[in-house]
Amino acid sequence: MEIVDPRPLLALGISLACALLVFATGRHYGRRVLWSMGAALLKFGVVISLLPGAMAGEVYLFRLVEFPPGVGIGFRVDLMGLFFALVSSTLWIFTTIYAIGYMRGEADRAQVRFFGFFALCVAATVGIAFAENLLTLFIFYELLTVCTYPLVIHKETPAALKAGRKYLIYTLGGGGLVLLGLVLVQHAAGTLSFGQTGLLAAGAHDGPLGGGPLGGGQLGLIFAVLVLGFGVKAAVMPLHGWLPSAMVAPTPVSALLHAVAVVKAGAFGILRVIYDIFGLELLAQLNFTQALAWLAVVSIIGGSLLAWRQVNLKRRLAYSTVSQVSYILLAASLLNPTATVVAIMHLANQGFAKITMFFVAGAIEQGSGRTEINQLDGIGRQMPWSLAAFTVAALSFIGVPLLAGFLTKWLVILGALEGEAWWFAAVMVISGLLNAVYWLPVVYRAYFRPVTGVVADPGWLLRGPIIACAAFVVLLGTTAHFHLLPFSVASEAARVIWAEVAN
Amino acid sequence: MSELFDLVLLALLITIALLVVRARDLLVAAIIFSGYGLGLCLLWLHRGAPDVAMAEAAVGAGVTTVLFLVAIGVTGRKEK
């Protein structure tokens, strides 16, 4: 049931208004904090208010303008998009609190820029989540690229500028591929709107001036172009180079890149490509997802191996993201209902666990200036709360039951076995082991080595979000069967996607 | 015979044009160019276009050459 509702636009508008207010009046510390926190909470409220209706099967639509006829900017809230928006806007609240604490010492000008562009990035993320068509998605995808750049170069050191350049080259290149895919899809399908069981499968040929025929090779090209284009942001293995470089940015920015917005946007884009542009039925006939699955496997194993080799904590985190995000791609490319649930669910699982770890890394750096793993001896006794949270997140990634990560691994394995792809089940187990191999030493060091040096108290503005996010990791792992909690939303979203196939 | 005259005229024009291009001295080139204009003027007359011929004589051979001479007066007459 489709209902016209301006709330998707409202959610976007709140973030945009926040950005404008911060730019306009943000030199004043109190106002800056007020706008950022207020907008984060307000937006969360708006997004969550969409949830009950969406769970009841309603789809909210809001079309803004059509600029080339037939396509334009429009918003459409389906469960998958809503799930992404919820994850992002929840994490925005925590990141805002954390950032207020983290950035306290910085100059006003830097803070204004940070909070302003951060709000713009979050606005773009909501735009991606609620995009009604591929063009809208692309617009916000590029907006995200552009608005992340000032955050990446925040410190304006030569290293930061270099990382920013690298980031732009990678992501603009990816954006170019998406744009090419956009043109190809419009040409092939004559429309860009989501919400049908596969745009290309429907094969409507009534573009504004007539479309063209659709060949098998063309489909392959479209798939490759779109997946690689979104894959850049999702940091799929050969395209991941920008992500570790971008670690020069301050911690809240890393949180944005790794958990709140950027890599998720890439992964979400690929989900849209699979479920909405091609559709399950069409993809089942074609062999493309097999290739995607192997690409994901390369990233999962390769990312973990590279993470193992890092001695810098944030770089290890960065490479582990390369590995973790590809779970989503692997799950999505398995093309069965169980795996679909986890493809969506993992957006949250990875996000909360990874943001916890980044927050902790940032708090350590802030409190003691330590960035290398071998400097962390005994820090668990100096920062008990933070390191407890860190341990929870690490265990989640390893796949310990009752934590969010276990759910991911378990369901991917189930899905893989359902499709008799036991290879992929094995990959999940190996990946869990690798996670153990590179996270447990860190935890061991933190708790069982003698204390060295002193650590300043990071304060509750940093500690609070860390504990909350760790709590979410536990919550996600233990509340799988409560209505309106994340897991049920993800499984309902998956059910809707598969119900369309059944019809 | 008039056609032969035409041919000779054309040959002459080409020769003059070559001279204009070849001349090292800009002043000489400009003066030869005015001769070129007069040659063209003859050609137009011969082709039955007296109005064009008059315009050419006045503008092409006359005013243009004067303008060139003025400019050369400022910039110097030697081509390097």
Place this chain on the structure above:
Amino acid sequence: MLPEMLLELRPNLDYAAVVVLFCIGLYAVIVKNNLIKKLLGLNIMETAVFAFIVTSGMVEGGAPPVLGPGVMPPLASPLPHALILTGIVVALATTALALALIIRIYLQHGTIEADQLRELD
């Protein structure tokens, strides 16, 4: 002997002469280094084009041979002459403007040789 052959070829020779003139002008514009020389070349090109139009369009009685058996209207309209006359005026304006520019360039840079000007940049 030779003159007769030439006469037979005459119409084509007309075009050939025009093309040669055009090329001489173009040569001067492109190769010559002195800006005034370039401008003289441009003027020669202009006259070549005028000559071409006159030759192809205004020869009384008879279609233009190279152009083949095209439709040949009676030349009642004064338009073609107007075409050339306008062309001449435009050429004059162009030349005048160009010479003004040349003078300015000379006063600014002290030279009107293209290669020296390029080095100055």
Place this chain on the structure above:
Amino acid sequence: MAAALTVSWSALAAWPHWLIVLILLPLGGAVLTPALYALQRRLVPWWALLVAGLTALTVLPLLWRLAHEGPFSYLPGGWARPYGVELRFDEFAALLAAAVALLAPPVLLFSRRYAARAVPAGRLPFYYTLLLLNLGGLLGLAITADLFNLFVFLEVVSLSAYALVAVGGRPVAELAAFKYLLMGAISSLLILLAVGILFALTGSLNMADVAQRLPALATPAALTLAAAALLVGFMLKAALFPLHNWLPEAHASAPGAVSAVLSGLVVKAGIIGLVRTYQLFAGVELLDTANLGAILVWLGAASVVMGSFFAVFQHDLKLMLAYSTITNIGYIVMGWALASPQAMLGASLHLFNHALIKTTLFLAAGALIYRTGLRTLEELRGIGRTMPLNCAALALGALAIVGVPPTAGFVGKWFIALGALQAGRPFFALVVVFGALLAAVYYVRIINAFYFREPEQKAVVTAREVPWSMLAPVLLLALLCLGIGLLARLPVEFLEPAVARLLDGRS
């Protein structure tokens, strides 16, 4: 009330003489300018603005009539076609006329303060006269239906353009103007040559008439020569690669407001010429038009890539913008030559949109130079902090020219890319995307330098926003870059039938 308004509008639009008024206004205004200067020199800028404003208003009833009745003609002498001079207002003429109407008032408003500094005082009357002549010539060029007048108006445009480049009196500009003049004169000669040949062949100068008669002719050599001369001539005017050499310096060294007109509008004269050439030869089967098209497609693609490629390595802001003009001309020509409905639609849209965007960019760049006197990106570092509004306009223009949706620059490229697929030539869709990426690279460089670098020059640190009479037009145009992108439905629906008609050969 609404009905009454509609009626009076259509009555107003039905007045037959708007078309001639459209040309006479700016040309007459230009002629009177020196006289006014002699009487009351302070009024000259306002006078020019008034003339431009009235001209812009004149376009409105014409557009109205075009939208309701389709293309229409005006025969000033009362002579029947094909003997008299004909003016004709079709969709492509409307594109250029609308662009002139939209851009002339802001450019002239901007000029009042800008030219007072950028142009030596003694030359100010010439500046305004030439600018009005140029705009009048462009309008005439757009609406004439007569080959000879096409040539005359082209010369009015070209001659005034050469002079405008030099009018600021910078030594570099005078040299660039001379180079521009040589190339322009050669292209005019080629066009005159073609006009002469076509007249000799058909005995007519009326374009529709000539187009009708051409297919009956069996003279491939002459037709090819005429077509080639027209193509090369207009390609030179449009600065299509590899005939682009004259453009960057001329456009970069001219005063800012002039650069805007040159890059935004004057090169479009060449495009309109190419369109008219296409219309002339559309019915001629003797000529292998497909072959000509193929060459143009490749030249367009080469322009897109090479223009961007050169732009990436520039340090001078205005030179970057000038090279980007070559790129965008490439898009337009490529779209036209692909000859599929969507590609032609895209090219037509981009013709208008590029005019708007490039004018915005050049005016904004001119404002920066007005305040700081600096031209290179390195020198202008950090200017976004001291001139935020102006730089915001420039940034918006940059996004638009890159083709970021939903700005105006996106729509044209979108349809050109779709059109390439429609024509079965996906490679050129790739060129569009690649070109957009390259453009992103150098426009990001600009934005990066302006906003994310510390200012180093004293002039940058002490700069402040330009006066409102300069800032307002820039901001207005920047907003239009966004607004026209959002409203792209209207021009698309307006142009679709025109493109279809053109492809049917029923122009």
